[in-house]
Amino acid sequence: MGAGVCALVTASQLGCSGHTGRFALWAPQAGRVELIERVHPEAEEQRLTPMELVRGDDEQSLWRAQVQAPLGYYRYRLELDGHTVEVADPWSRAITRQKKIGGQVWSVVSDPLPAAAGGKTLSPDSVSILEIHVGDQTSHPSADGQVAGSFEALTNNGAGAGLEHALRLQVDALELLPVASWPFYEQQGVNHWGYMPGYLLAVTHRYSRRWHMTPSGGWLGIDEQGVFHDPAIELRALIERCHAAGVGVIVDVVWNHISAEPSNPLRQLDPGDWLARDEHGQLANHSGCGNDLNSNNPYIRSLLCAAIERLFVEIGVDGVRLDLAEILDDTTLSLLRTRALAVRPDALLIAEPWSLGGYRPDQLAKLGWVVWSDVYREALRDALLSPDRPASRQLCASLSGGAQLPLSPALRHRFALNYIESHDGHPLADACRMALRVDAPHTDQGKAAVTLKLTQLAWALLAVTRGPIMVHQGQAFARSKWDRSHGYIRDTYNRDDEINWIDWSFDPQTQRVIAQAGSWMQARRRWLEPVFRSAQIPHAVLGEQVAALLYSASSASWPEDQQVCPSMVAVLWNLGRDSSSLTLPGRGWRVVFAPDAIQVFAAGPQSQLSLASESVAILVRDP
Structure with missing residues (x-):
């Protein structure tokens, strides 16, 4: 069943196509469907249009209607299991609802918005x-x-x-x-x-x-x-x-x-496999909210x-x-x-x-x-x-x-x-x-x-x-x-x-x-973002209280207009309640950001650092 349903659903462009007046509803259990249109949800007059049943190769039901000049607001009236129900469109691009508990919901005839322009790239390296x-x-x-x-x-x-x-x-x-x-x-x-x-x-x-x-x-x-x-x-x-x-x-x-609202069309139209169910046929509740969807x-x-x-x-x-x-x-x-x-x-x-x-x-x-x-x-x-x-x-x-x-x-x-x-x-x-x-x-x-x-x-x-x-x-x-x-x-x-x-x-x-x-x-x-974008794996240095992560950097890591391109960046932190020290390899380290006290001393071919308690710092080493 799955492949046929998927092809049918994808090809039909379900819902309302906007002011072209084409409507399509997937309602496998329905015996009859009418499109209800009004110029306002509370208007006394309405237009009823019987929807035509279209069957795919798998005998599933797709209902369609074509109208001239849609009236603006619409719902569907269906016969389900001997009962007549009215629902808004589950594929609504816009809806209006009454501002109260249990208020009615009507779908709104809505054209697709023009494609959005621009945007901002958010890099998973550092966003x-x-x-x-x-x-x-x-x-x-x-x-x-x-x-x-x-x-x-x-x-x-x-x-x-x-x-x-x-x-x-x-x-x-x-x-x-x-x-x-x-x-x-x-x-x-x-x-x-x-x-x-x-x-x-x-x-x-x-x-x-x-x-x-x-x-x-x-x-x-x-x-x-x-x-x-x-x-x-x-x-x-x-x-x-x-x-x-x-x-x-x-x-x-x-x-x-x-x-959980009773008027939710996905609940009302569910043929038995839209909502997830456990082995006993009860609604699944892995979300903790009930009414889990069956994405399969x-x-x-x-x-x-x-x-x-x-x-x-x-x-x-x-x-x-x-x-x-x-x-x-x-x-x-x-x-x-x-x-x-x-x-x-x-x-x-x-x-x-x-x-x-x-x-x-x-x-x-x-x-x-x-x-x-x-x-x-x-x-x-x-x-x-x-x-x-x-x-x-x-x-x-x-x-x-x-x-x-x-x-x-x-x-x-x-x-x-x-x-x-x-x-x-x-x-x-x-x-x-x-x-x-x-x-x-x-x-x-x-x-x-x-x-x-x-x-x-x-x-x-x-x-x-x-x-x-x-x-x-x-x-x-x-x-x-x-x-x-x-x-x-x-x-x-x-x-x-x-x-x-x-x-x-x-x-x-x-x-x-x-x-x-x-x-x-x-x-x-x-x-940090320039070195985060590289594939270099940081090297960890641990002291008694202070720890550091060292990132290697090449000149290609840095912006083209940067005059001095550090060869290494260090992130240090001291979560302890007292200042403490750590030895880093090489000399020439300089502090670029440290709101709290930090001191750097040369110690032969290495560098000794003293970092204040409960603090974090960023250092770089120039080539």
Whole structure:
């Protein structure tokens, strides 16, 4: 069955073709299908068009209709198992929904956007990424955004949030938590983060200009004159503004499961193999959210391919990050990569390589995906929070990039995304506070200073790590997720409040901390990216407390306009609580970046270095 279905689905261009008026629906179980069209979802008059059943060689059902001058909004009415149901199009490029729990959803007749121009190449050798939630960046009153919590506010606010913050931190790219359409309000609560997708091709209204203008029960995206405003255009405009500023954009996509809302068309139309099931026929739940998708199914596979192509071609993203990618089968993962690279050869493709059902970083990396490295995260957290914090070979391996992956040592750093904090779990600063047994932030000034120092040390270690790195919003200034009722909160996916919103009212000390974080990224770009791009494997040097990674460099590693091209670059760190020394081979080492004290002495044919406690430094040796 699979090959025939896949060929049929791919050739038919499912969904609405736009204002040409061609509609196609894959509904294998339907006995009859009608196309319902209205000029507004609440219009009294509607046009009904019977859809024609087309059967492929495998006897599966494809329904088609051709109309003149589509009316703007549409749904399908189907007979399924003796019942009549109405659903929006699972291949909707845009939808409108009522802003309330259980509100109706109508598909919008939407033409493809013109192909996006330009973009930013994000090299897996060294890219630095800032993970953010669009709404959290500008929803706090201190953000002073023109349209709070919106795509627009990320580049139009009075507090230096969003794009300006990324420029201040000098990162290469923003990674946006999910932006596909999802039901914000459900019976079980608020889907704040967006990890309960509804329509994979459509962009969410949650970050549109009209979100706050729409009253409860109103139709999202539709203005007073009945004109529809597609949030995909606002997202694309944001990406264009980021590109103009030299910042790339990655989006987090959730293609392993769907939302639990009863009106989700993938649930209603499921013939029994669109959603994954266990050996007892029950819905699989490797995602922890229920309603896992069966990516082995050709229909679902085609939908995911259409989604990734639209993101790169029409929306103009520079990369994607697959949530819980382990759930997807290898054939689909390979096909998604092929489709993405066909339309965007320099696409950055990132995958979260685990789920409740498995852990597959090695296999996903072999398939060509850059995988989140929990090994790096745990190694750094353990090193920072251990009582003695000795220099360790494990930490050297972590900072050299991808040591845990069964790939070529010269290339494996490109396939491990190194991070120490993300949207999931406790912020690093809160983990430090809990380890120090601080009941609440700022209750113990001495321990608050220790926490800040540890988070700064973690940032510096990330900045000198080979391969792609990611930091999370608020990580640069030791942000906390604490409240009086719950203490330190681990997961805040359902909190659209000040627990998640970023407070931009920084005191002078915090401003200095952010500036130093940006300086580290600048030093990374200036001195480390050139050697990270080479295939040279770093050499580790370990002392009692201080450790170093040495990278050889040739003149070809450096920019053409650089007058002096170092022959070697060294990254040093001392996690101990006292200054300590280390011997490096050769003489002529000079310090190019070290916020804390470091001294270099000649010691015969070698160099002796003394590095301050809890500090990181970058040195070079000229030819």
